[in-house]
Amino acid sequence: MRTADTLEVVEVFRSLQGEGQRTGRVTTFVRLAGCDLACPWCDTDHKMRELVTVSDLVERVGRLGPTGWVCITGGEPGVHDRLPMLVDWLKRSGYKVQVETNGLVIDLALAGLFDLVTVSPKLHLGRKVARLIEEVRQMSNTELKVVVDQHERPWFNLLLDGWRDDSFFDCPIYLQPMSCGPEETRRCVNFVEKMGRESVRLSLQVQKILSIP
Numbered sequence: 001m002r003t004a005d006t007l008e009v010v011e012v013f014r015s016l017q018g019e020g021q022r023t024g025r026v027t028t029f030v031r032l033a034g035c036d037l038a039c040p041w042c043d044t045d046h047k048m049r050e051l052v053t054v055s056d057l058v059e060r061v062g063r064l065g066p067t068g069w070v071c072i073t074g075g076e077p078g079v080h081d082r083l084p085m086l087v088d089w090l091k092r093s094g095y096k097v098q099v100e101t102n103g104l105v106i107d108l109a110l111a112g113l114f115d116l117v118t119v120s121p122k123l124h125l126g127r128k129v130a131r132l133i134e135e136v137r138q139m140s141n142t143e144l145k146v147v148v149d150q151h152e153r154p155w156f157n158l159l160l161d162g163w164r165d166d167s168f169f170d171c172p173i174y175l176q177p178m179s180c181g182p183e184e185t186r187r188c189v190n191f192v193e194k195m196g197r198e199s200v201r202l203s204l205q206v207q208k209i210l211s212i213p
């Protein structure tokens with residue numbers, strides 16, 4: 001039953017974080033249902049399986065075993081009104097909280113709730129991406145995850161080649177080959193080498209390589 005403290009949940013599981021700066025660290029994932037986008041390549045199952053109260057969700061996280069971190073992912077967690085309530089409960093239970101978001105509905109105020117905000121801009125959104133990246137620059141505890149496919153994306157090239165302000169690169173940028181494809185991986189490696197910056201890094205989806213959740 002939908003109440004004032006329920007969330008639409010796809011799954012809750014414990015595994016290793018496979019992407020970005022927390023790669024290799026034990027993490028409990030809460031995958032929320034729904035997304036504000038419909039990317040053509042999306043292979044994420046973000047259809048709701050159950051309604052769960054915030055308190056039950058936090059209890060379920062605890063039952064899965066010890067972990068310092070909870071990663072809230074989706075779909076798009078930002079579409080959920082109860083997201084701040086969930087974060088508050090998790091933090092009061094002693095967890096650090098990461099969110100994985102496309103960034104369109106996570107504003108500066110909301111981003112401040114999290115210990116780590118992983119923003120994965122969807123490059124097919126064109127000019128909206130530039131505005132989003134400007135916002136990300138103002139957030140602390142943020143990493144950018146850029147999925148690289150086989151297509152040339154003008155905004156991706158702008159991001160990597162043309163950004164005028166060096167301080168942009170204070171924020172770690174993880175280039176992630178789509179589906180760990182060899183061509184996509186080669187492109188990422190080339191970009192990382194070409195940039196030659198400490199903050200521009202390769203991120204492989206370790207969970208896919210290891211076939212773990």
Ligand code: SF4
Nearest residue numbers: 035037038039042075
């Ligand atoms: S933002 Fe992510 S979850 Fe949403 S449709 Fe795009 S790829 Fe799928």
